[in-house]
Amino acid sequence: xxxxxxxxDHYSAPRNxxxxxxxxxxxxxxxxxxxxxxxxxxxQIKVENDQIVDAKFKTFGCGSAIASSSLATEWVKxxxxxxxxxxxxxxxxxxxxxxxxxxxxSVLAEDAIKAAIADYKSRSAASAD
Amino acid sequence: MELPIYLDYNATTPTDPRVVEAMLPYFTExxxxxxxxxxxxxxxAEKAVSSARDMLGSLIGTSGKEIVFTSGATESNNIAILGxxxxxxxxxxxxxxxxxxxxxxxxxYHYLEQQxxxxxxxxxxxxxxxxxxxxEQAIRPDTILVSLMGGNNEIGTVNPLEEIGxxxxxxxxxxxxxxxxxxxxxxxDVERMNIDLLSMSAHKMYxxxxxxxxxxxxxxxxxxxxxxxxxxxxxxxxxxxxxNVTGIVGFGKAAELCAEEMASEAERLIGLxxxxxxxxTVELDYVFLNGHPxxxxxxxxxxxxxxxxxxxxxxGIGDIAVSSGSACTSASLEPSYVxxxxxxxxxxxxxxxxxxxxxxxxxxxxxxxxxxVSSAVKRLREMSPLxxxxxEGIDLSTxxxxxx
Numbered sequence: 001x002x003x004x005x006x007x008x009d010h011y012s013a014p015r016n017x018x019x020x021x022x023x024x025x026x027x028x029x030x031x032x033x034x035x036x037x038x039x040x041x042x043x044q045i046k047v048e049n050d051q052i053v054d055a056k057f058k059t060f061g062c063g064s065a066i067a068s069s070s071l072a073t074e075w076v077k078x079x080x081x082x083x084x085x086x087x088x089x090x091x092x093x094x095x096x097x098x099x100x101x102x103x104x105x106s107v108l109a110e111d112a113i114k115a116a117i118a119d120y121k122s123r124s125a126a127s128a129d
Numbered sequence: 130m131e132l133p134i135y136l137d138y139n140a141t142t143p144t145d146p147r148v149v150e151a152m153l154p155y156f157t158e159x160x161x162x163x164x165x166x167x168x169x170x171x172x173x174a175e176k177a178v179s180s181a182r183d184m185l186g187s188l189i190g191t192s193g194k195e196i197v198f199t200s201g202a203t204e205s206n207n208i209a210i211l212g213x214x215x216x217x218x219x220x221x222x223x224x225x226x227x228x229x230x231x232x233x234x235x236x237x238y239h240y241l242e243q244q245x246x247x248x249x250x251x252x253x254x255x256x257x258x259x260x261x262x263x264x265e266q267a268i269r270p271d272t273i274l275v276s277l278m279g280g281n282n283e284i285g286t287v288n289p290l291e292e293i294g295x296x297x298x299x300x301x302x303x304x305x306x307x308x309x310x311x312x313x314x315x316x317x318d319v320e321r322m323n324i325d326l327l328s329m330s331a332h333k334m335y336x337x338x339x340x341x342x343x344x345x346x347x348x349x350x351x352x353x354x355x356x357x358x359x360x361x362x363x364x365x366x367x368x369x370x371x372x373n374v375t376g377i378v379g380f381g382k383a384a385e386l387c388a389e390e391m392a393s394e395a396e397r398l399i400g401l402x403x404x405x406x407x408x409x410t411v412e413l414d415y416v417f418l419n420g421h422p423x424x425x426x427x428x429x430x431x432x433x434x435x436x437x438x439x440x441x442x443x444x445g446i447g448d449i450a451v452s453s454g455s456a457c458t459s460a461s462l463e464p465s466y467v468x469x470x471x472x473x474x475x476x477x478x479x480x481x482x483x484x485x486x487x488x489x490x491x492x493x494x495x496x497x498x499x500x501x502v503s504s505a506v507k508r509l510r511e512m513s514p515l516x517x518x519x520x521e522g523i524d525l526s527t528x529x530x531x532x533x
Contacts, residue, residue, distance in 0.1 A: 003444070011444055017512045034530035035476035035515060038438055038455060038464065042514035058514040062440040062455070066512065115531075 003063055004097035010067035015074050018056040020044045025127050028120025030112040039065045039105065043112035045076060045084075047120050052076045052084055057112075064102040068092050068109035081117050132448040134494045138333075138428050138487035139282050139310060140452060144379065145335035145488065151382035152337065155375040163372045164363060174374045181381025185342055188384050189308075189327060190318035194347060197364045198372055201341035202309040203233035205328035208343055208368060209305045210237045212354030213274050213326070214246060221271030222246040225302075227259055228470040229286075230278055234307055251277075255471050256421040257286035261296060268300045275304050279311030279327075283454065283467040283483060284420030285429030287315065294323030303352060309333055309341075310426055313387030315395065319344060325352050331376065335488060336383030340376030343367075394488065398427035401486050401495050406430055408499035413506055415519075419454075419468060419481055430484040433468075433477040434502075436516035437509045442482060445505030449498050454481035476515075476525075 003011070019042070020027045026046050033040040039061030046054040055073035059066045071092055076084045089106035092098070098106055135143070155177065163178045165171025182193030199205045214224065224241070226234065228250045238248045249267045251259045259277065268275075275297045280287045290306060297304035305326035308317060312327070313334035319327060327344040331337055345367060346352045360369040387394075410416050415435030431454075434442060439455030454465030455478070464478035473481075484498070510516040515525060 008444075011441070014512060019517065031514065032531050035479070035525060036474065036530075038475075038479035040514055040530070042517075058512050058517060060436060060513045060515045061438050063444040065438075066441060111531075 006071075006096050007064055007067040007098070010070040010096070011063040014057075014066060014070040016054075016056050016070065016077075017058060019058065020046055020054075020056055025123060028116040028118070028123065030115025030117075030119060032111045032115050033061070033108050035060065038062070039108060041065065041069045041108050041112040043069060043072060043109075043116050045113075045116045045120060047081065047124075050082075051080050052078065061105065061108075062102070064096065064098055065105040065108065067096050068098070068105045069112060071095060072109040072113055076113055081120070084113055084117060087113055130491070130493045130497060134449045134498060136484045136486060136490065136494075136498060137450045137452055138485035138490070139285075139426075139483060140485065141332050141338065142335045142487050143489065144332075144337050145383060145386060147386060148336055148379045148382045152375050152379040155378050159374075161374075163374050164361070174372075177378050177381075178372055178374055181377045181384075184381040184384045184388075185329070186344070188313060188317070188388050189324075189344060190320050191344065195344050197343045197345050197367045198377055199341045199343055199368055200339055200373075201332070202231075202307065202328045202330035203341075204368075205330070205341050205343035206231070206233040206305075206307050207237055208354065208357055209326040209328060209345075210234065210274065210276060211241070211357050212367070213303055213305070213352070214241050214244075215355035215357075216353050217273040221269075221273045223249070223269055223272045225249045225251065225264065225267050225272060225275045227251050227253055227277055229253055229257055229281055229284070229467045230276065231282055231307055231309065234276055234278070253470055255473075256424075257281055257284050257467070257471050258421060258424070259288065259293075261289065261292050264293065265296050265300075268296070268302055272300070272302050275302055277304075277306060279306050279308035279317065280315065280426040280429070281420065281467065282310050283465060284431045284471070285310075285425035286421045287311065287424045287426060289424075290317070290322040290324065294321075297325075298323040301350075303350075310429075313384060313391065314426060314428060316391070319346065325350070331380040331383055334383050334387050337376050337379045340373050340380050342380070390488075395427040398486050398490075401490060401492065402427065402430045402484075404492070405484060405495050405499055406432070408496070409502060412499070412503040415516075417473075417477060419471065419473060428486045430486075432482055432484070433473065433480040434482065434506050435477065435480060436513045436519060437506050438479050439481055441509055442480075442502070442505055445509060446498075446501045449501060451485075452483045454483070455479045 092106035161170025161174040439453030
């Protein structure tokens with residue numbers, strides 16, 4: 001299968017690889033997928049005043065999965081939590097020109113964003129109590 | 130050293146230039162139909178076919194009379210399994226095989242099961258080995274065929290053909306082996322191993338694509354089977370159709386070269402295999418060998434690189450042609466059924482890479498491959514959440530994964 005230029009670019013030079021401290025109250029962590037399915041994404045966001053100021057990811061998966069999560073970290077940075085919630089997998093598909101068999105990679109990236117936001121919200125709600 | 134490097138010899142091999150040279154006159158000069166009995170064009174073609182037949186037979190300890198030409202090993206397997214099943218349908222409808230056979234063996238079983246046949250798939254252990262005791266116990270009065278491959282195309286594990294043949298002969302059951310990967314690579318002898326049917330393919334052994342053969346035993350016992358292709362009664366009625374003389378000549382030449390070089394080449398390939406394995410395991414942790422450590426094809430090394438997905442690894446070693454058991458490299462989105470049958474977890478199946486070496490593989494290429502794979506695995510592990518978790522001491526099996 002031939003990869004699109006953008007997938008190759010993200011795969012070769014992934015943006016924002018790394019990890020934040022999970023127990024930092026400003027950090028939300030989304031861990032989605034399963035090793036048995038061949039892809040696991042960990043996407044983390046750092047939030048200040050409802051705005052995502054930084055993001056990091058680590059992904060076990062094919063080139064398209066790596067590219068989808070790399071792109072997701074780029075896109076969420078600078079967005080408010082509400083804005084980040086509106087990112088759709090179809091936009092990732094379009095941006096990376098993913099073929100039909102790789103659409104699940106984009107779905108996973110959308111799920112990872114949502115999971116990270118949900119984690120941040122539940123943690124900040126808990127710490128507010 | 131030229132790039133890219135081809136390390137997918139279990140998928141196919143380049144045609145040896147000596148084979149191509151042998152074939153060339155049969156396109157334009159000796160182009161007769163081997164079945165034409167009344168002119169020299171036909172006689173000369175038939176002569177070439179006959180000599181190739183003998184050469185192919187001699188590699189497995191038989192004469193050319195028992196060789197039936199086909200379009201390839203897929204057809205050979207189909208003729209052997211469907212042909213025996215159809216011919217012996219009144220005698221019995223039970224076949225014994227293994228779950229890690231090639232799809233060209235497995236898929237005919239699915240067809241036969243729809244027709245009321247019963248197939249027993251023996252268990253395989255973590256190395257892909259069957260149990261001879263279980264095989265013997267599985268034989269029933271209505272068992273008509275045992276089909277177990279010579280060497281496995283994915284994991285390289287070699288079956289104990291001689292011991293299997295002893296059991297099948299003792300019980301009077303026909304023994305077919307799909308020797309696509311083994312033929313020309315390791316010694317085979319249909320007499321010593323009591324093999325009744327044996328599938329082979331030219332393009333896995335430096336011959337051309339589109340030509341294969343089936344060994345069909347003529348006596349003690351005489352194997353009878355129903356044809357699946359009709360029209361002219363060529364090849365003792367088992368496979369009609371004008372012979373692919375050019376391909377057959379190439380196949381014969383390829384067999385001749387394999388016969389000459391088999392022992393020294395196997396030794397050389399085992400050396401290359403060991404070299405790559407050692408280099409990778411020195412550089413990397415969490416590298417797992419798939420298949421049997423020693424009872425394996427000389428030219429196959431199948432490894433799982435823990436916490437790295439196979440397709441992403443292949444993408445990272447773009448100059449090296451290998452294959453993976455990862456679902457992402459197959460059309461089905463399922464990881465390798467062979468690795469699953471061995472009890473290799475789906476996570477490690479997704480992380481598997483098959484390296485296949487051959488006649489034109491050099492030490493330099495192996496060293497380059499080791500370097501490229503090591504650095505790609507290290508890079509991908511730096512971005513692997515699983516590797517990070519393992520380093521943190523988390524047992525991945527205890528994690529509640531959000532499956533999709």
